[in-house]
Amino acid sequence: MEDIDYIKENRLEDTGFSYTLNLIGGKYKMQALYAISLNHSPLRYNAMKRLLSPISFKSLTNTLKDLEHSGLIYRKEYPQIPPKVEYGLTDLGKSLIPVLDTICTWGEKQMK
């Protein structure tokens, strides 16, 4: 009984659930990924900012950094002036899109 409770307690924290949410939980992470996906090609910083409006510089930068560190997006810098930076989905990031789709689809069904 004690044992079972103990195991159960730790169960939920160890599901793929928390793992996934650690990567894409947060206010804008899923939206950022989805925005790139909908665009069918990499997005530049300011384009992202407009799409995720009313996101702030700070949040956008943090969001992109987190997603990059998680390996879900890549950052490509072009040595130009004025600067140009593109953010695109990695293979890992692409593998998440079906998941995001189910979230989006469920919501759309309920909205009407």
Added chain:
Amino acid sequence: MEDIDYIKENRLEDTGFSYTLNLIGGKYKMQALYAISLNHSPLRYNAMKRLLSPISFKSLTNTLKDLEHSGLIYRKEYPQIPPKVEYGLTDLGKSLIPVLDTICTWGEKQMK
């Protein structure tokens, strides 16, 4: 161009995406739903607390209230002493389980 940008800006906020996340975004909401689902029957308050440990009373209460107001779970009170209250999935809540499954499954795949 202006028009397109304007439309695109508002797009992401109006997707089913944000709708869904407003309902199940947050630290424990998905876990709470998933816990009930895994249990295959309604859960009592303290049982939930143990499963979602280390959740606090306050967070659990808020989580349950929000989910109830969203129509994803129901609350059934038995007029007993000591009190007994059960929380179960509504049909709407059940319809979300497949979505939660995809999130969980993706995470499990990546964890190994």
Added chain:
DNA sequence: TGTGATACTAACCCAAAGGAGAGTGTAATG
């Protein structure tokens, strides 16, 4: 007799998330 189980609520506090606004350097555009 007193301890624990039940399902909470209320008051207070803290840390982290997020927003606002200014600044950077260069180059094309009006």
Added chain:
DNA sequence: CATTACACTCTCCTTTGGGTTAGTATCACA
């Protein structure tokens, strides 16, 4: 000659989420 665009960074401020602790009423059990 001034403005705009680009991709940010930095500092300060506010908001929010969540934790901690204490307390409630009643009954069963040791």
